[in-house]
Amino acid sequence: MEKTVADDKSYLPDPKLVIQSITFHDAAVAAAAAKPAGAQPTFRILRTNVLDPYEKKQTHANIAASAAAPATGIDDFAGKDRKKAKLSIGTGALEKFDDLSGLLDSLVTDAEMAAHKPKISTLPTSDRVDEEERNVSVTAWLYAASREADNDFHIILGRDPGEQQRRYMNAEVSGLPTANSASRPKLEAARTSFEAIVQQQTPGLGYDFYDPPVPVTVQGSLFFDMTHSKGSKPGPVSAKPGTIWEIHPITGIKPRTI
Numbered sequence: 001m002e003k004t005v006a007d008d009k010s011y012l013p014d015p016k017l018v019i020q021s022i023t024f025h026d027a028a029v030a031a032a033a034a035k036p037a038g039a040q041p042t043f044r045i046l047r048t049n050v051l052d053p054y055e056k057k058q059t060h061a062n063i064a065a066s067a068a069a070p071a072t073g074i075d076d077f078a079g080k081d082r083k084k085a086k087l088s089i090g091t092g093a094l095e096k097f098d099d100l101s102g103l104l105d106s107l108v109t110d111a112e113m114a115a116h117k118p119k120i121s122t123l124p125t126s127d128r129v130d131e132e133e134r135n136v137s138v139t140a141w142l143y144a145a146s147r148e149a150d151n152d153f154h155i156i157l158g159r160d161p162g163e164q165q166r167r168y169m170n171a172e173v174s175g176l177p178t179a180n181s182a183s184r185p186k187l188e189a190a191r192t193s194f195e196a197i198v199q200q201q202t203p204g205l206g207y208d209f210y211d212p213p214v215p216v217t218v219q220g221s222l223f224f225d226m227t228h229s230k231g232s233k234p235g236p237v238s239a240k241p242g243t244i245w246e247i248h249p250i251t252g253i254k255p256r257t258i
Contacts, residue, residue: 011143011158011166011239012209013048019060019206020047024199045201046209052146052154053232058205066147067204075191077175079150081227083124086152086248087177089186090133090221097138100159101167107222107245114229122226134222136247139256141213143168143239145203151175153194153203155250156239161213168241170225170234171218174249186251190220193253207236215256223248 022045049063058066077087097103108131113120120129140157147153153173158166173194174187195202197214225244228234235241 008161008166009211011213012046012211013050013207013236013238017048017050018046019049019063021045022047022201024201043214044211045198046211047203048206048209050207050209050236050238051205052234052236054228055205063204063206065204066206067202075151075176075188077151077177079148079152079175080124081122082120082126082223082225085126085128085132085223086172086174087181087183087187088128088221089183089249089251090128090135092133092135094135094137094219097136100138100140100157100169101165103136103138104167104169104243104245107243110224110229110243110245113224113245114226116224120224120226126226128221128223132222132224135220135251136222137217137219137252138247139217140169140215142197142210142216143213144207144209144236145198146207147203147205149205152248153191154207154234155194155253156207156235156241157216157218157247158213158239166239168235168239169243169245169247170241171220171247171250172223173253183249187249190250190253194250197253197255209236209239215258217252217254217256218247218250219252220247220250222246 143158144156152175155171157171158168177184223246228244
């Protein structure tokens with residue numbers, strides 16, 4: 001049988017880095033398509049010790065433990081950098097993109113944002129700048145995900161696996177703000193939706209890779225991660241975003257049928 005572009009598994013990690021393989025039936029996708037139980041699409045989660053380049057190496061045991069962390073406080077945001085902006089939702093009208101490339105091509109360049117005037121601070125009180133007030137919805141595929149120490153989930157979105165040009169973007173299922181925060185209901189609902197999509201098999205500190213990528217629609221606010229403007233970009237080497245722009249926070253994520 002002739003190999004197609006969709007058979008390209010170059011986004012997957014070196015098998016030597018895989019510490020666990022989990023197979024599950026995507027019931028949410030099957031239900032949306034009204035498919036019988038036997039027709040549910042099957043996905044593999046490859047749990048790995050692949051980390052963002054700026055993170056310290058972890059043992060397999062630590063990664064496994066981080067994926068099964070205790071429930072107390074596990075959803076609360078525990079970070080500091082640009083906390084105010086990260087936990088807020090942009091004020092702009094919703095822009096819809098049916099391909100991740102359209103969204104990526106619409107962004108102000110990283111270099112322009114890094115030189116932004118006034119300068120974007122990384123202090124906890126740093127609020128959104130005008131370019132970050134945009135709210136977007138994009139048709140994409142979920143290729144990989146990991147849990148950050150601040151309790152955000154990094155999720156690596158990509159284009160249709162059948163496209164010749166693979167492009168990726170980081171999006172974040174945010175750790176939760178305080179109970180009285182205006183953004184909490186949407187961020188909490190997005191977190192619950194993500195957990196359902198991965199069948200409660202949420203990642204730990206190492207990246208989980210999804211084989212095949214899971215078709216999703218993602219909605220949220222654009223955010224420029226100034227913390228990484230002079231260093232390494234988040235994301236695994238095999239599925240590396242080309243920008244430090246993110247969808248952060250995600251305000252909605254749901255599975256799609258294709």
